Amino acid sequence: MNASNSTNPELENKELFKSGHTACAGCGVSVGLRHILRAAGPDTIVVNATGCVEIFTSAYPRSAWSVPYIHCLFENTAPVAAGVVETLRAQGNDHTKVIVIAGDGASYDIGFGHLSGMLERGHDALYISYDNEAYMNTGVQRSGATPWKANTTTSQVGSVFKGKMQYKKPLTEIVAAHSIPYAATSTSAHYIDLQNKVKKALSIKGPKFLNVLMTCVPGWGTEPSLSMQYLKDAVDTHVWPVYEIENGFLKMNLKPEKKPVETYLKGQKRFKHLTPEDIAQIQKMVDEKWDSLLWKEKCDQERLAALKK
Amino acid sequence: MMRKTIEGSFAVAEVVRDCVPDLVACFPITPSTHIAEELDRMYTDGQIKSYTAVESEFSAISMLVGGSAAGGRVFTTTDAQGLFLMHEVLFAASGMRLPMVIVNANRAVSAPLNIWNDQQDSISERDAGWIQIYCKNNQEAVDAVPQAFKISEDTLLPVMVCMDGFYLTHIVEQIDVPQKELIMKYLPAKRNAQYKLDTQNPISMGMYAMPKDYQGFRDDLHLDILKAKENVKKEMEAWGAVSGRRYGNGLWEEINAEDADILFVAMGSIIENAELAVDKMRAKGKKVGIVRIRCYRPFPAEVAKAFVGKKKIVVFEKALGFGASPPLYTDVSNAVREAGLKTKVYSIAGGLGGKDVTVEHIMEMLARVKKEKEPFQIVWGD
Numbered sequence: 177m178n179a180s181n182s183t184n185p186e187l188e189n190k191e192l193f194k195s196g197h198t199a200c201a202g203c204g205v206s207v208g209l210r211h212i213l214r215a216a217g218p219d220t221i222v223v224n225a226t227g228c229v230e231i232f233t234s235a236y237p238r239s240a241w242s243v244p245y246i247h248c249l250f251e252n253t254a255p256v257a258a259g260v261v262e263t264l265r266a267q268g269n270d271h272t273k274v275i276v277i278a279g280d281g282a283s284y285d286i287g288f289g290h291l292s293g294m295l296e297r298g299h300d301a302l303y304i305s306y307d308n309e310a311y312m313n314t315g316v317q318r319s320g321a322t323p324w325k326a327n328t329t330t331s332q333v334g335s336v337f338k339g340k341m342q343y344k345k346p347l348t349e350i351v352a353a354h355s356i357p358y359a360a361t362s363t364s365a366h367y368i369d370l371q372n373k374v375k376k377a378l379s380i381k382g383p384k385f386l387n388v389l390m391t392c393v394p395g396w397g398t399e400p401s402l403s404m405q406y407l408k409d410a411v412d413t414h415v416w417p418v419y420e421i422e423n424g425f426l427k428m429n430l431k432p433e434k435k436p437v438e439t440y441l442k443g444q445k446r447f448k449h450l451t452p453e454d455i456a457q458i459q460k461m462v463d464e465k466w467d468s469l470l471w472k473e474k475c476d477q478e479r480l481a482a483l484k485k
Numbered sequence: 486m487m488r489k490t491i492e493g494s495f496a497v498a499e500v501v502r503d504c505v506p507d508l509v510a511c512f513p514i515t516p517s518t519h520i521a522e523e524l525d526r527m528y529t530d531g532q533i534k535s536y537t538a539v540e541s542e543f544s545a546i547s548m549l550v551g552g553s554a555a556g557g558r559v560f561t562t563t564d565a566q567g568l569f570l571m572h573e574v575l576f577a578a579s580g581m582r583l584p585m586v587i588v589n590a591n592r593a594v595s596a597p598l599n600i601w602n603d604q605q606d607s608i609s610e611r612d613a614g615w616i617q618i619y620c621k622n623n624q625e626a627v628d629a630v631p632q633a634f635k636i637s638e639d640t641l642l643p644v645m646v647c648m649d650g651f652y653l654t655h656i657v658e659q660i661d662v663p664q665k666e667l668i669m670k671y672l673p674a675k676r677n678a679q680y681k682l683d684t685q686n687p688i689s690m691g692m693y694a695m696p697k698d699y700q701g702f703r704d705d706l707h708l709d710i711l712k713a714k715e716n717v718k719k720e721m722e723a724w725g726a727v728s729g730r731r732y733g734n735g736l737w738e739e740i741n742a743e744d745a746d747i748l749f750v751a752m753g754s755i756i757e758n759a760e761l762a763v764d765k766m767r768a769k770g771k772k773v774g775i776v777r778i779r780c781y782r783p784f785p786a787e788v789a790k791a792f793v794g795k796k797k798i799v800v801f802e803k804a805l806g807f808g809a810s811p812p813l814y815t816d817v818s819n820a821v822r823e824a825g826l827k828t829k830v831y832s833i834a835g836g837l838g839g840k841d842v843t844v845e846h847i848m849e850m851l852a853r854v855k856k857e858k859e860p861f862q863i864v865w866g867d
């Protein structure tokens with residue numbers, strides 16, 4: 177795609193993720209992709225799952241990618257990436273980095289087993305799950321990443337059931353339990369954190385994983401102009417803790433002073449139906465999770481310090 | 486020449502190794518497992534560049550997609566449930582025009598579960614956009630693998646080499662296993678990929694197509710598969726020139742067909758039994774012969790040339806076309822009709838799930854076809 181609608185063509189030409197794609201106004205994912213590619217640099221191959229990103233970046237014959245890009249199916253990014261990287265290495269290329277870009281549906285659900293296989297076998301690739309908390313491309317259906325009580329087209333608000341009746345799958349922790357060298361969370365609004373994590377992950381050999389929260393305007397029912405604000409609120413309310421687990425040791429990267437969960441939930445149509453009791457319950461779950469993460473961090477960091485001595 | 490007594494699976498593994506693949510990824514399923522195990526052993530001995538024991542056949546074929554897109558020569562082996570688990574990726578691989586080779590160790594599909602031979606698995610994948618070659622014996626299997634890589638890489642079409650499970654994979658016999666030196670006279674040591682994932686020359690692969698473009702891509706794929714008949718023939722010649730072995734014209738093989746009144750048409754290892762049956766019947770003056778379909782996709786409708794002047798042909802196949810006529814019979818009948826021939830086409834399906842089809846059975850089949858005036862469609866032995 178050309179860069180004609182960029183205000184600064186020189187800067188735009190350096191971007192590896194080009195403007196002119198067809199994402200919605202306020203899409204939190206396209207912002208994230210730009211930062212990911214900035215951090216990754218040009219010696220990178222992107223393996224993408226079926227989902228919003230594939231649709232808004234790669235409609236034949238136009239592509240928003242100026243690095244090599246491959247999309248195959250919804251659920252097989254992990255083994256496709258494994259195939260790319262094993263072949264590159266077999267051919268003597270030990271420098272090119274391979275990054276998976278897959279949605280929460282691809283990562284938490286349909287491609288979950290294949291992701292686990294990639295991690296267990298130790299392929300040298302960075303798997304990035306962009307978590308917009310539902311199957312957005314197909315019209316906002318619930319996924320394993322959809323939070324408790326959220327309204328989606330397959331977890332609707334009816335007279336008997338009100339939103340998703342199950343809890344969000346703790347994917348980052350499940351991934352980290354594979355004893356991989358690096359797993360971390362971030363958001364597309366915390367772009368310095370995100371870029372640093374992409375760079376750090378890519379400096380490590382073996383399987384790496386990033387779980388990045390990214391807003392979806394139609395899916396969450398939010399104002400396009402507030403996409404970054406919601407991600408900031410998700411972190412500031414402790415709803416989306418930003419941490420990294422390096423060689424099994426957890427470290428909280430951001431410890432903002434806690435705002436009430438309402439700050440984040442309000443204004444999102446998917447949470448419009450929540451009762452004060454629901455909100456109190458969410459607050460309780462968020463607080464407990466945060467507390468357990470802090471304890472884990474304390475424990476891990478003390479152990480790490482002891483090991484270093 | 487390197488004649489040795491060797492199990493079919495191990496012989497195939499040797500040839501795959503000597504085709505110098507960049508990537509091999511497999512998941513065990515009987516009866517293809519020995520090929521996978523042997524390739525893994527070779528990897529652990531440093532004889533092949535990479536081998537990945539994946540967590541499913543779905544991941545095996547997906548790794549091949551990635552490896553082929555990266556410009557590699559890639560291989561896997563599977564059958565039956567494994568092949569079916571790959572189903573979605575098979576279509577994507579051909580649609581993305583990614584060369585790769587599968588050896589399918591033909592096996593019956595569930596349910597009921599059954600590990601023995603028939604060809605329902607690969608035949609059910611006939612519309613996946615793959616070239617399919619059916620081998621009659623292990624000599625042919627080891628000869629077919631280098632040809633498969635060559636055809637695949639030249640046409641940008643994936644190729645499935647089908648060898649009957651157990652009847653071929655587990656049979657130990659003396660064959661000439663082509664050695665690396667010979668293979669390298671025929672096959673480039675490295676795949677020369679025209680398009681690949683390369684950060685020096687970035688391209689996008691596997692993009693989605695709107696209605697105005699989609700059909701064109703699919704039609705191109707169809708036309709290119711049809712064109713690949715020429716590659717299959719050409720490579721039979723070229724491989725024949727280096728190895729001294731040829732199997733018909735690559736698309737089909739005629740055995741005692743010229744002066745025959747009745748032809749037995751089939752695919753795979755059953756042909757060796759049919760050859761014995763035909764020899765016995767010819768010894769008694771019966772004019773019977775064989776036309777073996779070697780390349781099932783693309784289907785060589787030109788095979789009708791071999792049917793000119795024949796009264797009857799009987800198509801025997803190890804697959805059903807549930808709710809319709811059996812698949813190979815359908816293709817052969819079509820070829821007969823398109824060629825404007827009056828030859829009567831009889832259909833016998835059988836040998837399903839390893840049910841024995843003996844030399845005597847084939848003699849009985851041919852005798853029954855000779856006797857019955859009107860064509861029939863039956864399942865043999867039930």
Ligand SMILES: Cc1ncc(C[n+]2csc(CCOP(=O)(O)OP(=O)(O)O)c2C)c(N)n1
Pocket residue numbers: 225226227228229250251278279280281282283308310311312313314319
């Ligand atoms: C096997 C299969 N099942 C279903 C689909 C339909 N489908 C395409 S994308 C998608 C959802 C994608 O969700 P996610 O991974 O969260 O990405 P998002 O669209 O939210 O970016 C679904 C269900 C498909 N392409 N393949």
Ligand SMILES: [Mg+2]
Pocket residue numbers: 279280281306307308309310311312
């Ligand atoms: Mg999603």
